[in-house]
Amino acid sequence: DQQVKQNSPSLSVQEGRISILNCDYTNSMFDYFLWYKKYPAEGPTFLISISSIKDKNEDGRFTVFLNKSAKHLSLHIVPSQPGDSAVYFCAARRSGGGADGLTFGKGTHLIIQP
């Protein structure tokens, strides 16, 4: 049972435009969410996170939105740059005693077209 789902395996966006990557989760116990970017032959690089007490978090060109009622989060990249071409993973975890590791989605391959 996949608790974190990224339904778009790939996404192509023109340079300078907005990239929107989506992620859905099913476990209502998740309260901390993260986005990672991964290039081939490298480990995932942390981008941005959000706690369930917030609905938005910004860091430069990256903004993450959380809709708890819909169990949905999205990552917005504005403006998109060629170096943003990578695989993006959504991850979630539950906090508190006995917290588990991160549960990852299968990833979305973002391709920025010049």
Added chain:
Amino acid sequence: KAGVTQTPRYLIKTRGQQVTLSCSPISGHRSVSWYQQTPGQGLQFLFEYFSETQRNKGNFPGRFSGRQFSNSRSEMNVSTLELGDSALYLCASSATWNQPQHFGDGTRLSIL
């Protein structure tokens, strides 16, 4: 600041052997987690250590084990290797459990 360091980067073993992978976390980070990445299953949580204690374990057989030392460095061990253990093994560290995890570049394990 040095990142998470994993050794070796590549490893080739045969079925039935055992293997030990090493991870040095970011300086000051006390939490270390291990993940397995395969094309079919994606990134899956193996286990998490904090202050030398295993806090959580994912849904993997007992052949997969780990430990953490007093300097926060961690090792994971896989015994009686199977073909399906071929994967990228990633280590991640964080200052505490509720801080973002930062990943190393992984160890690529191939089982022949």
